[in-house]
Amino acid sequence: MRLADFILSNVEPILADWEIFARSIGAGEHLGQLALRDHAGQILQATARDMKSPQTAAARAKKSKGLDHPQEDDALDGASKLHAVDRLGLGFDLLEVMSEYRALRASVLRLWQESSPDADDRDVDDLTRFNESIDQSITKAVASYTSRVDQARDMFLAILGHDLRNPLNSIAMTGHMVPLVCNDPAEAIACGQQISRNVSVMERMISDLLDYTRTRLGAGMPVTPASLDLGSLARELFEEFRTAHPKRDIQLRTDGDLNGQWDTDRVRQAISNLLGNAIQHGSADFPVTLSLRGEMSNVFIDVQNGGDPIPPGELSKIFDPLIRGSSAEHPTKTRSGSIGMGLYIAREVAKSHGGRIDVTSTEKEGTMFTIRLPREAAPRDGQPILDAEHIEKM
Amino acid sequence: MILIIDDQKDIGSGLERLLRYAGHEAVSVTGGAEALAMLHVRKPSLVVLDVNMPDMDGLTVLKLIKEHTELKDVPVMMYSADSEHKTMTEAKRLGAVDFLVKGSIGFDKLVAKICELAGEPNA
Numbered sequence: 067m068r069l070a071d072f073i074l075s076n077v078e079p080i081l082a083d084w085e086i087f088a089r090s091i092g093a094g095e096h097l098g099q100l101a102l103r104d105h106a107g108q109i110l111q112a113t114a115r116d117m118k119s120p121q122t123a124a125a126r127a128k129k130s131k132g133l134d135h136p137q138e139d140d141a142l143d144g145a146s147k148l149h150a151v152d153r154l155g156l157g158f159d160l161l162e163v164m165s166e167y168r169a170l171r172a173s174v175l176r177l178w179q180e181s182s183p184d185a186d187d188r189d190v191d192d193l194t195r196f197n198e199s200i201d202q203s204i205t206k207a208v209a210s211y212t213s214r215v216d217q218a219r220d221m222f223l224a225i226l227g228h229d230l231r232n233p234l235n236s237i238a239m240t241g242h243m244v245p246l247v248c249n250d251p252a253e254a255i256a257c258g259q260q261i262s263r264n265v266s267v268m269e270r271m272i273s274d275l276l277d278y279t280r281t282r283l284g285a286g287m288p289v290t291p292a293s294l295d296l297g298s299l300a301r302e303l304f305e306e307f308r309t310a311h312p313k314r315d316i317q318l319r320t321d322g323d324l325n326g327q328w329d330t331d332r333v334r335q336a337i338s339n340l341l342g343n344a345i346q347h348g349s350a351d352f353p354v355t356l357s358l359r360g361e362m363s364n365v366f367i368d369v370q371n372g373g374d375p376i377p378p379g380e381l382s383k384i385f386d387p388l389i390r391g392s393s394a395e396h397p398t399k400t401r402s403g404s405i406g407m408g409l410y411i412a413r414e415v416a417k418s419h420g421g422r423i424d425v426t427s428t429e430k431e432g433t434m435f436t437i438r439l440p441r442e443a444a445p446r447d448g449q450p451i452l453d454a455e456h457i458e459k460m
Numbered sequence: 461m462i463l464i465i466d467d468q469k470d471i472g473s474g475l476e477r478l479l480r481y482a483g484h485e486a487v488s489v490t491g492g493a494e495a496l497a498m499l500h501v502r503k504p505s506l507v508v509l510d511v512n513m514p515d516m517d518g519l520t521v522l523k524l525i526k527e528h529t530e531l532k533d534v535p536v537m538m539y540s541a542d543s544e545h546k547t548m549t550e551a552k553r554l555g556a557v558d559f560l561v562k563g564s565i566g567f568d569k570l571v572a573k574i575c576e577l578a579g580e581p582n583a
Contacts, residue, residue, distance in 0.1 A: 228512075228542060228543075231562055231563050232468050232541050232562065233468075233470075234563065235541065235562040235563045236468060236470040236471050238563070239474040239475065240470075242567040242568075243474065243477060243478060243481070246478075246481045247477075247481075260470050260474065264470060346514065
């Protein structure tokens with residue numbers, strides 16, 4: 067059987083083999099999420115159809131230079147682009163996308179070989195055309211992936227610029243007012259407070275941005291674990307949010323032993339970000355609930371709000387501002403004084419303590435983020451730890 | 461009276477102060493719903509309106525003002541950090557008299573422009 071016919075008759079076994087192979091190369095944490103293989107199947111079928119289409123040496127030469135674009139290529143290009151965007155949405159990096167292609171190529175060739183095809187003079191030609199098609203698909207996928215990332219980055223920078231402009235404008239306005247209020251002490255004090263408030267907002271945005279950049283570069287978020295009573299911290303935050311949002315129904319529930327070794331400032335930041343997110347996106351008709359429960363070796367922090375559920379397709383993207391911003395259908399909307407990094411930072415805080423964050427969202431139950439923190443912070447390998455003992459060694 | 465609608469409380473109150481120092485009466489509110497309630501009580505000479513606000517965006521507020529029989533003749537000037545061409549075009553289409561981008565104009569000129577649009581003398 068010719069290679070193209072073999073592919074068309076064995077799409078399902080090839081995809082099954084591809085999944086096993088892809089997992090075995092362990093290119094990254096996301097290779098466990100190979101549930102969506104529709105596009106991979108389309109790529110295979112388009113590849114096989116492309117191979118079966120007649121092609122002269124001259125046409126092939128033109129195609130290799132990108133000068134010819136037969137109709138079969140449109141299907142392959144379309145499936146490759148969709149596959150790359152799909153993977154970006156699932157959080158795959160470019161290396162993982164390339165690894166998937168490597169696995170796909172290897173699976174086809176291995177299974178074809180195992181089927182002991184009768185030797186054919188055209189085998190070399192088939193293999194060449196198969197490799198050309200896969201390379202074409204990789205080129206399209208990489209172009210689509212990088213273009214979408216560039217687009218998301220541009221959008222993210224535009225949002226950042228926009229959000230920094232508000233506090234900056236307020237500082238400039240107050241500065242302009244200083245000569246007018248110099249004879250009025252009360253007004254002068256109000257101006258000073260206004261400048262300080264807006265400087266704090268800008269500092270927080272810049273800190274969020276630096277945290278984001280540092281963790282994206284793989285350095286991890288630095289933590290200083292120390293004894294902490296999460297119940298007390300939660301009560302402080304609960305009071306802060308109730309004061310800041312007097313019209314909202316905010317509830318606090320605690321259960322079990324909530325003591326452990328964590329970085330107070332980072333955990334405060336994570337819970338505060340989740341509460342801010344719940345206030346912003348949750349419906350005012352439902353309460354925002356902060357619940358903490360201590361179990362044997364973990365403490366769980368739930369933040370729940372009612373209102374419209376997050377669409378299922380958006381759940382996997384919600385923690386990454388770049389990936390979330392890559393969705394043109396759901397443009398990023400941030401709250402005042404925020405650059406939309408809150409959920410990303412909450413996830414990194416959980417990871418930096420050896421924990422994790424999960425989200426569920428349904429019409430009936432609303433949206434709930436759950437942070438699991440091991441009672442003793444268990445930073446990952448390479449995770450910067452800023453306690454006295456580690457700083458001594460630095 | 462000039463009504464300022466901006467969810468950034470410091471910007472609204474700052475502008476309110478600037479206009480007061482320039483000799484004008486100004487009131488600032490932080491949301492569209494609060495502004496619409498106020499508009500029905502007292503008709504301002506000008507509305508200065510932000511675009512990106514959490515409870516109701518500025519374009520929706522503008523549309524509601526322009527659709528209301530008794531309010532449609534109130535001039536509305538947009539004052540926003542949003543400098544997207546699409547937003548500006550839409551605001552003009554809905555009836556905004558001007559669109560100023562925050563940070564793109566000095567505050568003396570901003571106050572002068574507001575007074576000119578409000579039809580009040582710049583003190």
